[in-house]
Amino acid sequence: MRQFSRHSPRGRILLAIGLSALVLGASGCTRIRTHQGYSIDKLLVDSVQPGIDNRASVEGTLGRPSFVSQFGEQDWYYVSREMRALAFSNPKPVEQTVLRVRFDPAGNVAAVDRMGLDQVAHISPMGDKTPTLGRNRSLFDEIFGNIGAVGAGGMGGGGGGSNTGGGPNGS
Template identity: 85%
Template sequence: MRKFSRQSRRGRFLLALGLGAIVISASGCTRIRTHQGYQVDKLLVDSVQPGIDNRASVEGTLGRPSFVAQFGEQDWYYVSRDMRSLAFSNPKPVSQTVLHVRFDPAGNVVAVDRMGLEQVAHISPTGDKTPTLGRHRSLFDEIFGNIGAVGAMGAGSAGGAGPGGGPNGS
């Protein structure tokens, strides 16, 4: 039977603790893939035909849309997006499909359009300040600029600020 000294037990414990920390920290660097929205089935989408299908058949085939046009129900949209991120970073879209089904006033399918990630607008804000119009006030103007202005409009009972002197007569 082999006996272990306290130092060898402590060394093994520290080694196991270090390996555990490495495994936990490495698992934080994994890629996270998510799917948002409609699950696109190419076979079902291809089965929707203009001039043949109507609202009821599209709903039966594809299900309820992600959203409907704001004015009337002439346009249905099915939105699907796949995202990818690394641990704690911001997610980035990998692929996107927007299926746009257009109907005529009678409810028959007029067109089925597909749009992808190429239609997404990339907005890149510049600078860290939002330009505003108006006067530029310093820190001291912001802090001390209202001294003397508090209550100046409604000072006194005849000014309309107290009970009975308000604009509505109460």
């Protein structure tokens, strides 16, 4: 049996292949950090002052909001979230900031509120199925269930009418 030395050309090639496999394997388990949404600049956010700024100045300073409230007062929301995931696992929020700019009826800034990750609701679904109303039908029932139902009573079909008279109005 032949042995390889790390000083031989074959030994160096095997050593290089082994090290590259180790590096590539380890890089698949790195943490992935992503940023979603608005990039909050603390200096710009702190420059928005209630009673001084209005919609136009807020848009000039912070830009367009992530979304605007649809009901009630027209509040502007700027949402920023930092996510972290390990390899192929589901990403988890690490940090979140929701900046709400409230306006008075005249369009001036009334307040600037910040909310964090503590405001996120954690929902834990029960089971692996969503309950629905209606019938339990299999795939075959869905595909072949309407065969023979064309023109059946109550389905709005035009056949088999019970007109007793000879005229178009039953007379």
